[in-house]
Amino acid sequence: MSVENLEPFGARLRHAMDTRGQLCVGIDPHAALLTSWGLNDDVAGLERFTRTVVEALADRVAVLKPQSAFFERFGSKGIAVLERAVADARAAGALVLMDAKRGDIGSTMAAYAATFLDKDSPLFSDAVTVSPYLGFGSLRPALDAARISGAGVFVLALTSNPEGAEVQRATAADGRSLAQVMLDHIAAENAGERPLGSVGAVVGATLGEAGADLDVNGPLLAPGIGAQGATPAGLPALFGSAVGNVLPSVSRDVLRHGPDAAGLRDAAARFADEVRVAVAG
Numbered sequence: 098m099s100v101e102n103l104e105p106f107g108a109r110l111r112h113a114m115d116t117r118g119q120l121c122v123g124i125d126p127h128a129a130l131l132t133s134w135g136l137n138d139d140v141a142g143l144e145r146f147t148r149t150v151v152e153a154l155a156d157r158v159a160v161l162k163p164q165s166a167f168f169e170r171f172g173s174k175g176i177a178v179l180e181r182a183v184a185d186a187r188a189a190g191a192l193v194l195m196d197a198k199r200g201d202i203g204s205t206m207a208a209y210a211a212t213f214l215d216k217d218s219p220l221f222s223d224a225v226t227v228s229p230y231l232g233f234g235s236l237r238p239a240l241d242a243a244r245i246s247g248a249g250v251f252v253l254a255l256t257s258n259p260e261g262a263e264v265q266r267a268t269a270a271d272g273r274s275l276a277q278v279m280l281d282h283i284a285a286e287n288a289g290e291r292p293l294g295s296v297g298a299v300v301g302a303t304l305g306e307a308g309a310d311l312d313v314n315g316p317l318l319a320p321g322i323g324a325q326g327a328t329p330a331g332l333p334a335l336f337g338s339a340v341g342n343v344l345p346s347v348s349r350d351v352l353r354h355g356p357d358a359a360g361l362r363d364a365a366a367r368f369a370d371e372v373r374v375a376v377a378g
């Protein structure tokens with residue numbers, strides 16, 4: 098049994114962002130990155146890559162976001178590397194956001210919740226990304242499990258890829274965009290939470306404009322900085338008054354500076370600094 102007694106995720110994330118800066122670094126071990134680091138595209142390469150990133154950054158960035166697919170592609174041995182990364186990153190003080198983007202009917206969602214949001218699971222993470230496009234209500238088992246564990250859930254609202262618009266900007270029966278429907282559900286989950294709710298929204302930093310009300314009283318994960326073309330300087334225009342709750346996320350544009358730990362740290366520090374300047378306005 099786990100003996101951890103966690104504060105709600107929103108409070109833990111607020112503290113982490115206030116003390117370590119508003120930055121999430123993604124751990125995305127692309128085959129091309131392993132090669133550019135001089136590693137083989139195999140489990141040993143994956144393990145070396147992941148350990149290097151965790152050792153370089155887990156004691157300083159607010160959040161590390163492993164992308165599960167890059168570990169799953171190696172089967173059970175890749176999952177073992179992921180388990181170790183989660184444990185080591187959390188032990189070093191980083192919050193771990195598992196980028197799994199799960200979404201299914203509620204009864205199956207309960208199994209995903211048991212995987213990532215039950216404190217006794219080997220893959221327990223501080224938060225997990227989920228897709229609400231089987232209906233927001235299908236996420237209920239994850240939302241409930243997260244609340245019990247002091248974990249968080251990040252719900253896809255407006256994703257960073259251009260293809261997302263055909264679904265997310267589509268109009269619901271009541272005239273709202275589907276993304277706005279999800280954002281309103283998220284705001285309802287977070288109502289009354291202080292200093293920050295534990296249910297986040299994913300809003301790509303690449304969007305020209307939000308075209309939606311982002312005032313959800315929760316964290317706003319903003320991937321797309323760096324390799325996908327977005328910059329920290331663009332965050333205030335996109336997020337407006339919610340910019341203080343934004344968690345900008347960078348993967349490749351930090352990871353390409355490895356395997357040198359100092360290179361990784363410098364790149365993360367530069368992004369954190371650019372975000373600080375942008376948020377301060």
Ligand SMILES: O=C(O)c1cc(=O)[nH]c(=O)n1[C@@H]1O[C@H](COP(=O)(O)O)[C@@H](O)[C@H]1O
Binds near residue numbers: 256258300321323349
């Ligand atoms: O949930 C995510 O993290 C996510 C949502 C989204 O809308 N767009 C997006 O790029 N991501 C993830 O963020 C990371 C972006 O990686 P880079 O483009 O290398 O910084 C990848 O792991 C994506 O899967």
